[in-house]
Amino acid sequence: MFSSKEIIFHFIDLAANEGRALTPIQTLRLLYIANGWHLCFYNKPLLEEPVVFWRSGPMIKSAYSFLKQFGSSGISISGNQIPFSSNKESIKLINIVWNSYKYFSGNQLNRIVCLKQSPWQKYFSTKTIGKVIDSDLIRKYYLNKIQ
Numbered sequence: 001m002f003s004s005k006e007i008i009f010h011f012i013d014l015a016a017n018e019g020r021a022l023t024p025i026q027t028l029r030l031l032y033i034a035n036g037w038h039l040c041f042y043n044k045p046l047l048e049e050p051v052v053f054w055r056s057g058p059m060i061k062s063a064y065s066f067l068k069q070f071g072s073s074g075i076s077i078s079g080n081q082i083p084f085s086s087n088k089e090s091i092k093l094i095n096i097v098w099n100s101y102k103y104f105s106g107n108q109l110n111r112i113v114c115l116k117q118s119p120w121q122k123y124f125s126t127k128t129i130g131k132v133i134d135s136d137l138i139r140k141y142y143l144n145k146i147q
Contacts, residue, residue, distance in 0.1 A: 001048045002087075004063035007031055007094060012075055014098045021074030024067035025106030029113055032058045034097040038090065039135055040142035046090060050132045053123040057114050058133055072106075117141070 011030050015022045022030075031047070038046035051058045070076070101109065114120050119137045 001045060002090070003048055004031060004060050005066060007034060007046065008063060008066065010091075010094055011098060012077065014095070015102070018102070020102070021076070023072060023074060023106045024070050025072070026104070026109055027067055027075065028059065028063055029057070029106065029109035030097060030101060031060055031063055032113055033101060033109070034094050035060075036138050036142045037097055038093055039139035040146070041093065042089065043139065045135055046094075050135070051119075051138065052129075053120065053126070053131045053133055054129055057110050058120045061130075 008027055008031065011022060011027055032051060035046040035051065038044070047060060049060055049062055051060060053059075054064075067075070101112075104112070119133050119141050122137065123131060123133055
């Protein structure tokens with residue numbers, strides 16, 4: 001498992017290598033999506049921290065705390081500040097997520113993760129901010145996307 005910062009910095013590096021800058025919302029949603037696909041394929045979370053329900057979508061608290069300093073503009077830091085683990089399976093999956101979702105805006109990614117029947121949507125009726133979204137529910141959601 002990885003810290004959210006490790007994955008954030010990897011996504012920032014991937015974007016920078018293509019001359020792109022990510023916004024905080026894009027980065028937060030890519031982080032959630034990567035965690036979902038990791039649960040699906042490896043039956044274990046990518047992140048050390050659980051995903052929680054927030055009004056605006058699924059959230060990883062430490063990632064939000066770190067990224068909020070950038071507001072809604074592009075993230076202006078170098079991604080290579082944290083050495084990235086050598087877990088080749090996870091890195092490959094993160095790179096696939098990047099290549100599959102990199103052209104979506106933050107708003108588009110937010111709509112994707114908040115679709116009807118999504119794990120976030122299932123928690124929406126409770127409106128309990130900060131409630132942990134069950135990892136197994138996220139895993140099953142992503143499994144259903146490939147069946």
